[in-house]
Amino acid sequence: MNKIIGFIGCGNMGGAMMAGLIKAGISAPENIIVGDLNEKRLEETKKEFGVRVTTDNREVAKEADILILSIKPNIYKVVIDGLKDSVKEDVVVITIAAGKGIKETEELFGRDIKVIKVMPNTPALVGEGMAALAPNNKVTKEELQEAVSMFESFGQAEILDEKYMDAVTAVSGSSPAYVFMFIEAMADAAVLEGIPRDKAYKMAAQAVLGSAKMVLETGKHPGALKDMVCSPGGTTIEAVAALEERGFRSAVIEAMRVCADKSREMSK
């Protein structure tokens, strides 16, 4: 892609997307310009990826054909206020901030602007991201397709109505954190059994990776895949019974409900 991609904020998520784009070869480093206030991070980013960096967001806004806002929701207004007069007429703004929707972004820019609300996740860093995209009515089909291709270059992408974004935040934006907790807990239990820690992380993580692949590639119901592991009177069903007794599934459902609620609250 020959367009200039600008990042405002290059932290956990902005950095993961930027690395994903470069690793996938979809964008040359010189076509990426990154604005952030953290000079140390900018220096490291420049050194590692060869992208252009600046502490002046307006420099990014002036050049970007696609402007990715990857700053925290609490500074959203202040950052947009600072750069809105510098953006190109036809810029496509991609916003990933939790709870910051299309309408609020349009209002903050104060004019007709192309906006795509996206909820990505950090596995973008390793080419296995999941992103949902919702465009406003000013974004053309070609521009939306270009954005989808960008996100597909480091994972999977789906176009979804904006009304689902709070749920998307719970199921794929935030969920890597729950999965890391699950892996950490499994590894701790393996260490308790005497397995060295490095091997314990590898075994727990590979089991999660393989199980996720089975869901995606076999098309079988997760319950049926679970049943394939549970031998009658065997070891797995003991573990499943213990998980059920401790409310494993209801804990996950409740966690996602409060996550989506928080996202809704942040959009008020």
Ligand SMILES: NC(=O)C1=CN([C@@H]2O[C@H](COP(=O)(O)OP(=O)(O)OC[C@H]3O[C@@H](n4cnc5c(N)ncnc54)[C@H](OP(=O)(O)O)[C@@H]3O)[C@@H](O)[C@H]2O)C=CC1
């Ligand atoms: N982390 C995740 O898994 C996901 C995050 N998101 C969304 O992405 C956004 C960013 O989150 P995340 O990457 O985790 O946050 P980070 O804090 O890791 O990154 C934000 C970056 O923006 C920098 N920054 C602060 N102020 C400014 C400014 N005025 N101009 C330019 N840059 C600035 C920060 O610098 P400094 O550190 O010095 O403050 C930091 O480097 C959030 O809105 C979040 O909702 C969405 C999906 C997943």
Ligand SMILES: O=C(O)[C@@H]1CCC=N1
């Ligand atoms: O925790 C957050 O608010 C952000 C949004 C999704 C993942 N991290």
